[in-house]
Amino acid sequence: MSTAPGQEAKSPLIRLRGVSKAYRRGDIVVPVLENVDLDIEAGAFEAFMGPSGSGKSTLLNLISGLDRPTTGVVEVGGQDLARMSDKELSDWRAGHVGFVFQLYNLLPVLTAAENVELPLLLTPLSRAERREHVAAALEVVGLGHRMGHRPPQLSGGEQQRVAIARAIVTDPDLLIADEPTGDLDRKSAEQVLDLFEVLHHELHKTLVMVTHDPHAAERADLVRHLEKGLLQ
Amino acid sequence: MTFGRLVWKDLLRNPLRLVLTVLAGAVGVMAFIFLRTVVDLFYSSAESAQADRLFTRAKASITADLPLSYLPRISTVPGVDDITFYGFFGGRYGDSQRDFFGSAFVDPPSFMRVFDELVVAPREVAAFQADPCGALIGKELAKRYGWKSGDRVTLQGTIYPGEWTFNVRGIYDVRTGSLDTNSLFFPYRCLNEKLPDERKDRVGAFMVRVEDPSRSAAVSSAVDAMFANSPYPTRTESERAATLGFISMLSAIITAVQVVATVILLIILLVIGNTLAMSVRERTRDLSTLRAMGFKSGRVVMLVLFESLAIGLCSGGLGVLIAPPLVRGFVAVVGSQMGGLPADFMREGTLVLGVLAAVGVSLLAGIIPAWRAVRIPVAEGLRKVA
Structure with a gap:
């Protein structure tokens, strides 16, 4: 492919080619994704929509290295995830991916600060450095004053913001959000989406979000639709 | 964290x-x-059995007795340093099962020599050896019943029927070894004199102290060979083996x-x-x-x-x-x-x-x-x- 003079050749951060995924239920093979080709540029904010069972979450799992394709190539940052061992994938996720889940997935026995600190336990940072990173991440999401609170003491919106702080505390390239507003009221959802825009526009994070919510999808640069495992 | x-x-x-x-x-x-x-x-x-002591009993059964006349013959076996004997008396004090404790007849002088782990005041040793029906009791037993030297203790015989009264002459402790401190020992002659002729001069077992523990096996074989063709063949084994033999019954x-x-x-x-x-x-x-x-x-x-x-x-x-x-x-x-x-x-x-x-x-x-x-x-x- 040729490039115009003065224009830098830019390879996508995420590149999927001929990706299919099927699950086996006993003797039956259930196809979930079929022959998906996809490029997502670094710094993009893209949303995936589609009905239940369309393969959105499976696609997200493949992009984030939580699952492997049945066939095809999944490259993120130039690395072929399918060729990595489980341990290599763990290390890769720890360094490159932050997760935001629909149900927040915070450990209820830990404080907000401790939850945010969890991914940092896998880094060589000292305790003092970890504490600084945690404080900074919680400040970004506006919860610097709730560090000592445990999840049950926080509202749903606050819990999701703690989860976002946890996702960004290691400064990953890629943020994966699976129905991040699915369990929130409108006001809390807007706060979370505002945060995503800050992360996207000001911190230049690449955001890939799966959602059922059209309002949430509107915040993305690009909305893609999946239907019965096919990317429309 | x-x-x-x-x-x-x-x-x-x-x-x-x-x-x-x-x-x-x-x-x-x-x-x-x-x-x-x-x-x-x-x-x-x-585990606390002495390495230099052998136990000679009747080969037929641990409950069968042996003639006292074996003692001088065993003494002549090369490697035997000292010898004593004892026999279970099985006396009962009181009616309760809890009042049962070990009681045995011994030959006081040789018993004190062979079981040299016993700790008894010299004055009490002398009193024990001098009294034909004196008793040496363990400190736990003395503590249990509040007995002291000079007390008289009457036991109901089970193996040797009748009431048997002994004079407490000393209280012993043990440094180590297989003996406990909850037993009563008394001189053989106190019992022997009162037994019918057919039960006189018979003992439960001999305890043999060897000069060299490494030669225990040879001494054991020699003792048993000596009585192999007698009416009462013997079985000699280490004190530890003998104790384990008791335990094996349980x-x-x-x-x-x-x-x-x-x-x-x-x-x-x-x-x-x-x-x-x-x-x-x-x-x-x-x-x-x-x-x-x-x-x-x-x-x-x-x-x-x-x-x-x-x-x-x-x-x-x-x-x-x-x-x-x-x-x-x-x-x-x-x-x-x-x-x-x-x-x-x-x-x-x-x-x-x-x-x-x-x-x-x-x-x-x-x-x-x-x-x-x-x-x-x-x-x-x-x-x-x-």
């Missing part, structure tokens, strides 16, 4: 369940230590106790395993979240195993704390019936074994839950709702 704090916080997720599990484990450890101590009690006398009971101790370990395994399995199942999503963040499977396994280890250590520690009072109470009640036992009978090794067993069993209990925690694919685990 540290990995250890994460383990600790996860442990405290359900405090009531943790406390109940630790208590169940502790009770199991306590029972295990108690039963191991009971087994130790049986073997304690064998092997079924000991085996049963050991089986129960093992079953208790199995129960601890199941209790802790069940707790961990529930805990891990409830946390499937949390553990999968950790794995999604980049925690490797090994680290998640360690997380579960450390929790398991912590439960085992707490159970073991608590069990070790509550076991000694139980064992002391048991020894106080049954010690006299088992030939007299020191009240503080409990080995450090048994306590350590109790803790190690708890730790080992708890780690074992954690393996399957830990394996299940990482077996589930991360993406699937993230969808699990507790």
